[in-house]
Amino acid sequence: xxxxxxxxxxxxxxxxxxxxxxxxxxxxxxxxxxxxxxxxxxxxxxxxxxxxxxxxxxxxxxxxxxxxxxxxxxxxxxxxxxxxxxxxxxxxxxxxxxxxxxxxxxxxxxxxxxxxxxxxxxxxxxxxxxxxxxxxxxxxxxxxxxxxxxxxxxxxxxxxxxxxxxxxxxxxxxxxxxxxxxxxxxxxxxxxxxxxxxxxxxxxxxxxxxxxxxxxxxxxxxxxx
Amino acid sequence: xxxxxxxxxxxxxxxxxxxxxxxxxxxxxxxxxxxxxxxxxxxxxxxxxxxxxxxxxxxxxxxxxxxxxxxxxxxxxxxxxxxxxxxxxxxxxxxxxxxxxxxxxxxxxxxxxxxxxxxxxxxxxxxxxxxxxxxxxxxxxxxxxxxxxxxxxxxxxxxxxxxxxxxxxxxxxxxxxxxxxxxxxxxxxxxxxxxxxxxxxxxxxxxxxxxxxxxxxxxxxxxxxxxxxxxxxxxxxxxxxxxxxxxxxxxxxxxxxxxxxxxxxxxxxxxxxxxxxxxxxxxxxxxxxxxxxxxxxxxxxxxxxxxxxxxxxxxxxxxxxxxxxxxxxxxxxxxxxxxxxxxxxxxxxxxxxxxxxxxxxxxx
Numbered sequence: 001x002x003x004x005x006x007x008x009x010x011x012x013x014x015x016x017x018x019x020x021x022x023x024x025x026x027x028x029x030x031x032x033x034x035x036x037x038x039x040x041x042x043x044x045x046x047x048x049x050x051x052x053x054x055x056x057x058x059x060x061x062x063x064x065x066x067x068x069x070x071x072x073x074x075x076x077x078x079x080x081x082x083x084x085x086x087x088x089x090x091x092x093x094x095x096x097x098x099x100x101x102x103x104x105x106x107x108x109x110x111x112x113x114x115x116x117x118x119x120x121x122x123x124x125x126x127x128x129x130x131x132x133x134x135x136x137x138x139x140x141x142x143x144x145x146x147x148x149x150x151x152x153x154x155x156x157x158x159x160x161x162x163x164x165x166x167x168x169x170x171x172x173x174x175x176x177x178x179x180x181x182x183x184x185x186x187x188x189x190x191x192x193x194x195x196x197x198x199x200x201x202x203x204x205x206x207x208x209x210x211x212x213x214x215x216x217x218x219x220x221x222x223x224x225x
Numbered sequence: 226x227x228x229x230x231x232x233x234x235x236x237x238x239x240x241x242x243x244x245x246x247x248x249x250x251x252x253x254x255x256x257x258x259x260x261x262x263x264x265x266x267x268x269x270x271x272x273x274x275x276x277x278x279x280x281x282x283x284x285x286x287x288x289x290x291x292x293x294x295x296x297x298x299x300x301x302x303x304x305x306x307x308x309x310x311x312x313x314x315x316x317x318x319x320x321x322x323x324x325x326x327x328x329x330x331x332x333x334x335x336x337x338x339x340x341x342x343x344x345x346x347x348x349x350x351x352x353x354x355x356x357x358x359x360x361x362x363x364x365x366x367x368x369x370x371x372x373x374x375x376x377x378x379x380x381x382x383x384x385x386x387x388x389x390x391x392x393x394x395x396x397x398x399x400x401x402x403x404x405x406x407x408x409x410x411x412x413x414x415x416x417x418x419x420x421x422x423x424x425x426x427x428x429x430x431x432x433x434x435x436x437x438x439x440x441x442x443x444x445x446x447x448x449x450x451x452x453x454x455x456x457x458x459x460x461x462x463x464x465x466x467x468x469x470x471x472x473x474x475x476x477x478x479x480x481x482x483x484x485x486x487x488x489x490x491x492x493x494x495x496x497x498x499x500x501x502x503x504x505x506x507x508x509x510x511x512x513x514x515x516x517x518x519x520x521x522x523x524x525x526x527x528x529x530x531x532x533x534x535x536x537x538x539x540x541x542x543x544x545x546x547x548x549x550x551x552x553x554x555x556x557x558x559x560x561x562x563x564x565x566x567x568x569x570x571x572x573x574x575x576x577x578x579x580x581x582x583x584x585x586x587x588x589x
Contacts, residue, residue: 211266
């Protein structure tokens with residue numbers, strides 16, 4: 001069995017994974033929409049995706065914390081291979097989660113609501129970013145419990161101020177400028193661009209999300225035994 | 226163990242880089258629209274890539290060149306080149322700095338020029354510091370290597386010394402055997418022949434000749450006894466020589482030494498005598514190097530089971546370091562090789578205590 005298949009199975013074996021991937025995106029569609037923007041489910045999905053990514057990185061974090069990485073280091077498997085396999089498995093599941101939401105939205109809201117292909121691209125970039133953020137975040141802690149406890153606070157605040165749980169226009173202007181440094185903001189920005197059909201702005205959001213992902217990957221991919 | 230706080234140049238490099246990033250970000254915060262933020266993030270990515278992977282400095286030229294190109298259409302991003310100036314300067318590639326420094330000097334105005342200048346200066350300082358540290362580390366490594374070689378040499382010398390002891394003991398035995406053969410052998414053989422002759426004469430009941438033979442036997446045995454005494458006297462070492470040599474060490478020392486020698490040093494095995502001599506010499510050298518004593522006390526106790534040397538002095542100069550010098554360290558090793566122990570007490574007074582059990586053979 002390849003590491004990729006193993007990581008996929010390990011992730012699916014966790015009891016919250018399947019409801020998070022298949023059920024919760026559908027629940028989001030029940031949230032009422034606000035006028036002047038895309039349905040709230042689209043931005044709230046950012047929060048769901050963020051937490052899902054954190055749970056999917058759990059296997060990598062626990063491998064390090066339980067010393068499995070030391071055994072892997074002594075085997076002929078390179079750290080890069082191990083990490084890319086796990087990240088590919090995680091990304092696949094997160095992309096599948098966004099596909100579930102997109103297909104359900106297509107049925108609920110109809111095909112005229114937005115460009116679903118661009119939405120899918122945006123969500124894919126966002127998924128890669130959340131996965132690498134979770135990896136970087138977990139690399140800072142020795143215990144997954146502590147890491148999760150702090151993340152649940154920080155992650156919620158990040159999503160709250162970035163315009164994922166409520167529209168950004170409700171925030172003070174100074175705050176609106178400040179939140180640009182948060183990676184989660186760029187999903188909200190991308191969704192707004194999608195609503196306004198501003199292609200260049202949407203592309204910028206996707207690129208920024210990918211650059212953020214790259215930076216977090218550089219931090220998170222350090223081999224700490 | 227001494228715990229020293231050291232600041233590695235790479236930590237300083239990262240710290241300064243973060244400070245510069247923060248400085249540049251806060252300077253351009255007002256103009257931080259999405260394109261500028263993207264450029265800023267790309268610069269962070271480019272710097273972090275070098276932090277994670279070891280990539281040649283020359284490759285950074287491409288990043289800096291692309292940024293310079295980008296700054297033509299996005300002038301606010303120009304200040305970010307300061308980070309590359311810092312990077313090149315800290316990696317001691319001042320030549321790479323020149324085109325970007327000239328570009329910034331022409332394009333930037335007023336106080337903003339201070340940032341690239343500051344970055345260049347800081348980078349050069351970090352670079353020089355790193356160079357200095359590298360040289361120091363190299364020197365320290367060289368010293369460690371030499372010390373390692375020295376220790377290996379000492380090990381060899383100690384082993385050679387043990388071999389020499391063994392050889393000299395064999396030679397001594399050979400000499401004893403030769404002396405006994407030369408001096409005693411002839412007389413005892415002659416006496417043995419006379420005893421056989423005496424037996425034959427007694428069997429023939431030739432009493433007159435038997436008496437002559439008995440006298441000859443007496444003469445031979447008496448002569449053998451005399452020669453044995455002479456040989457023993459020749460072989461016996463000068464028992465007082467070691468004691469005199471030790472006493473001379475104490476008496477000829479630059480500071481007055483009050484010493485006592487109890488027991489018979491001559492009874493101590495030669496290997497142990499030599500270590501004792503070296504120990505006293507090393508201890509006295511130590512006193513002369515590290516102290517200005519008003520009194521130096523020494524006592525040497527020798528008995529059939531243990532030899533104990535105690536030396537004490539006051540007037541210690543300089544820091545009371547807990548580490549031991551090379552001389553004492555090697556001495557400890559020699560003492561331990563003989564199954565003994567050496568302890569040092571440091572306080573107002575310096576006290577050296579050496580105990581070595583007396584064995585028939587060297588405890589190697």
